Amino acid sequence: MASFPKTDWIWRDGEFIPWEQATIHVMSHVVHYGSSVFEGIRCYNTPEGPSIFRLKEHVRRLQDSAKVYRMDAGFSAEQIGNACGELILKNGLEECYLRPIIFRGLGAAGLNPNSSPVQLYIVCWPWGTYLGEGALEQGVDACVSSWYRPAPNTHPAMAKAGGNYSNSQLIKMEALTNGYQEGIALSPSGNVSEGSGQNIFLVRNGTLITPATDGTLLEGITRDCIMRVARDLGIPVSEQPVPREMLYMADEVFFTGTAAEVTPVRSVDRIVIGEGKAGPMTKQLQERLLGIALGKLPDAHGWRTLVRSTGKDTLVA
Ligand SMILES: Cc1ncc(COP(=O)(O)O)c(C=O)c1O
Incomplete structure (x- = not known):
C-alpha cells in the first residue's frame, strides 16, 4: 500500500x-x-x-x-x-x-x-505527475471503457461530487486491469465523454475538438484554459459530439485536468494515434499552459493568484 x-x-x-x-x-x-x-x-x-x-x-x-x-x-x-x-x-x-x-x-x-x-x-x-513518470512527455496508452458515464439527470456531471467517482473508479480499474494507464468513457448516447478524471481533446485536420458539455462530463477548468490558449494561438476549436471512431482517426489525442495537466494519449485500444507520441499541437498547448502556470509566460488572462503573507493575516493576492 x-x-x-x-x-x-x-x-x-x-x-x-x-x-x-x-x-x-x-x-x-x-x-x-x-x-x-x-x-x-x-x-x-x-x-x-x-x-x-x-x-x-x-x-x-x-x-x-x-x-x-x-x-x-x-x-x-x-x-x-x-x-x-x-x-x-x-x-x-x-x-x-x-x-x-x-x-x-x-x-x-x-x-x-x-x-x-x-x-x-x-x-x-x-x-x-498524475498519470505516472514520463506521462507528460511520452504519453499514455488508453482504452475505451465498457462503463458509460451516467446519463444526464442521473448524477449531475457538472457538479464535482464524490458520488460521481464510483463511476470513475470502475473506468480506472478496468483500464489498469487490462494494462492501460487510463480509460475513456462514452456517454449513454455512445459518443465520447471524458476520461476517468480528465477531459479529452482530439486534433483532426488542424482543428482542436472536444466533446461539448452534454450533461455527462465535468466542465473542466483546464479544458477551458486549453480552448482559450488555442484560440489565442489562432487554432480553430470545436465543441461537438465526438463519435468513438474519431479517436482512432485523430492526428493527436490528449487528456486535460488539474492533476493530469496536458497528458498526450499515444494509443487508444492499442490503435496508435498519429505517430504514437506527443503531437505538435499537444506539445504547443502543453508548453503554453505550463508556461503560464509556472510564471514563465505572461498571465494575460489573470489565471495566477500569488500566495503571500501580509504579516498579520496570510492573504492570497
Ligand atoms: C471526471 C473529471 N473530468 C474532468 C476533470 C478535469 O477538470 P479540471 O481541469 O477542472 O481539473 C476532472 C478533474 O477534476 C475530473 O475528475
Whole structure:
C-alpha cells in the first residue's frame, strides 16, 4: 500500500488542525452515501513565489457543486480562497495540490442528508505527475471503457461530487486491469465523454475538438484554459459530439485536468494515434499552459493568484 505524502496542517471549518487529527466517524453520512463535493487545485512555484492556478474558478465550481447538493458550508468564496493560501504557507510548501472538500458528517441515522452537519476541510500535499513518470512527455496508452458515464439527470456531471467517482473508479480499474494507464468513457448516447478524471481533446485536420458539455462530463477548468490558449494561438476549436471512431482517426489525442495537466494519449485500444507520441499541437498547448502556470509566460488572462503573507493575516493576492 502506498503511503500518503502527508503534510503538517489541515484546515477545518476555519481553524488549522494537525494532519493526524483530521479524522471522521465511520457513521458520517459521506462514508455511506458519498455525500461530498470537492475540488482539485494546483499551486505552482513561480519566480514570484507560490501561485495558485485559477483559484477563483475552482472555488466557484466548489460552491456551485455544493449548491446542487444543497450544502452550505458557511464560508464565502473569499474566505475559502484565503484559506487555501494560508494553508500553503502554514505547511511551508512552494508547489502542491489542494483539495477543498465539503461533506456531510455525523448526524442522524438514515439517508436524509439534511440531518447531517456540513463540514469543509482543505488539505494540500506535494503531488507530481498524475498519470505516472514520463506521462507528460511520452504519453499514455488508453482504452475505451465498457462503463458509460451516467446519463444526464442521473448524477449531475457538472457538479464535482464524490458520488460521481464510483463511476470513475470502475473506468480506472478496468483500464489498469487490462494494462492501460487510463480509460475513456462514452456517454449513454455512445459518443465520447471524458476520461476517468480528465477531459479529452482530439486534433483532426488542424482543428482542436472536444466533446461539448452534454450533461455527462465535468466542465473542466483546464479544458477551458486549453480552448482559450488555442484560440489565442489562432487554432480553430470545436465543441461537438465526438463519435468513438474519431479517436482512432485523430492526428493527436490528449487528456486535460488539474492533476493530469496536458497528458498526450499515444494509443487508444492499442490503435496508435498519429505517430504514437506527443503531437505538435499537444506539445504547443502543453508548453503554453505550463508556461503560464509556472510564471514563465505572461498571465494575460489573470489565471495566477500569488500566495503571500501580509504579516498579520496570510492573504492570497
Ligand atoms: C471526471 C473529471 N473530468 C474532468 C476533470 C478535469 O477538470 P479540471 O481541469 O477542472 O481539473 C476532472 C478533474 O477534476 C475530473 O475528475
